[in-house]
Amino acid sequence: MKVLVCISSVPDTTTKINFTPDNKSFVTQGVQFIINPYDEIALTRALELTEKDGGTVTVINVGDATTEPVIRKALAVGATDAVRVNAGPRDAFFVARQIAGYASNQNFDLILCGRESIDYNGAQVPAMIAELLGIPSVSVCKKLEIAGKTAIAEREIEGGKEIVECPLPMVVSASEGMAEPRIPNMRGIMSARTKPLAVVEPVDTPKNIEVIIYDKPKPRSEVKLIAPDKVEELVDLLHTQARVI
């Protein structure tokens, strides 16, 4: 089985987010980047499936050269080879176009993505890739099994779960539970040094979306502590200042 896994490079979850003075772009200086955690789940499942039944796992990333450490980690974890589309991931359609463009003549049996990236949280790329390639997609899956040329995927729905069957090739987006991400071991890190990482140029894509501004949530206001025996003061403040009673 030939699997393509789409990986994004995203800021580490503990990053303090700052924007440029014009509030139009994210300040990346001093930020540690990681593989998008949902993509890591997808990658791990791809490795499990190919280890069981044989096959290859290619990882693809749309990004400039600064994302290569994240790609190397994916190779260290066990991916066979990697492709980097040499362009900033401008918006979801742009990214989906690049991935679909690459995948269109590669005969992948399965394209696995994370359910969404944890930075911009658009959750659009997987379905867009499928649409552009004219193949089915199932999103936000918690389980994925492959039997021959058919995938069985499990999705969580309100009050229960949904199990779907779908012929390959297809796109699946992964959620928590599909696999437990692996830590690269030393052998993997050493072998990642020599695994192929191809750099391809992007295909032209119309720009439909323009970011007007980013804004951070207002900082939380200070907490006012009131002594336990001052119930009247609390009631008074809730009434006169918070105006909730």
Next chain:
Amino acid sequence: MAKTDLFQSPDYYQIDELLTDEHKLVRNSVREWVKREVSPIIEEYAQRAEFPKHLIKGLAEIGAFGPYIPQEYGGGGLDQISYGLIMQEIERGDSGIRSTASVQSSLVMYPIYTYGSDEQRKKYLPKLATGEWMGCFGLTEPNFGSNPGGMLTNIKDKGDHVVLNGSKMWISNAPFADIAVVWAKDEEGVIRGLIVERGMKGFSTPETHGKWSLRASATGELVFDNVKVPKENILPNVKGLKGPLGCLNSARYGIAWGAIGAAMDCYDTALRYSKERIQFGKPIGAFQLQQKKLAEMITEITKAQLLAWRLGVLKNENRATPQQISMAKRNNVNMALEITRDARQMLGGMGITGEYPIMRHMMNLESVITYEGTHDIHLLITGMDVTGLNAFGG
């Protein structure tokens, strides 16, 4: 109950920019492994004074055993900075676990690789790299610690084998080690290295109990009572004290990095606590005396990081002198110990409990400041280096 490890590594001087992508991948992988495998269980094992033996396989997989030994012998083929970062991250978890890795890498695999025959390398190194075999290192004796040259352990030539007699003390990994690299004097009084295997008649490894330090690491004695050791187990390529001292250089270098890990863990814990603990209506981090402690901690950690990084560069170029290594080991371990004490005070009563890692690190570092050359001996090494005058006894 297993606790979530919230550790965030400080990097006040953007020292990450001095590291390669591979260094960072190695470090981050070990950090993740420590968070997943060590942090949740280490307190319990330390309280029980038990070595978590199940970690050996994982330690091998993350490259903690012989990271700088060439790949053809099962090692990682990584550079010295990667080795240092691995030690830093493991000691961030616990000095005892780092000790196990240090001993295996620098005191067992290093001498076999550096002083051993090719047969010895092929026989032992691959199995030591995977953790299938664990090793220990016998140099210190009950009456010869800082003065190892006075050792009494000896070998007598009996044709195709030697007979080993004597005892070694304070040996990390001894209770479970499969092999021991042992230093003993021959009939001419020349120090030789031998590989002693568990099961050889007359060789025993009684465990040392009652430690208040490195409780999650197994320590013991090595006792040799007329042990017949085949001559092919003698390390052929070194004679004299420079053999064990070469090993110690490698281990001390790793400790200089490791101590930074313990210091970072205490700093990170104290910093987080100082923002959460409210006294007199505000977080204790808002008080000058607490800020002084935190500011000094991060200053000292940053200095230690730079010292270790520079030493790593020199070591990669084979230019690090034993004296430079002594300085880094001495400075960084002392730095870490001071930080544990300040961090402990910041946490008040909570600082003495197993809810937080500080007291465990503090107790561990009391061993680390003593083993592999005491704090005072390293001072004398620097003193002798700058004055040219020997202030050691004798």
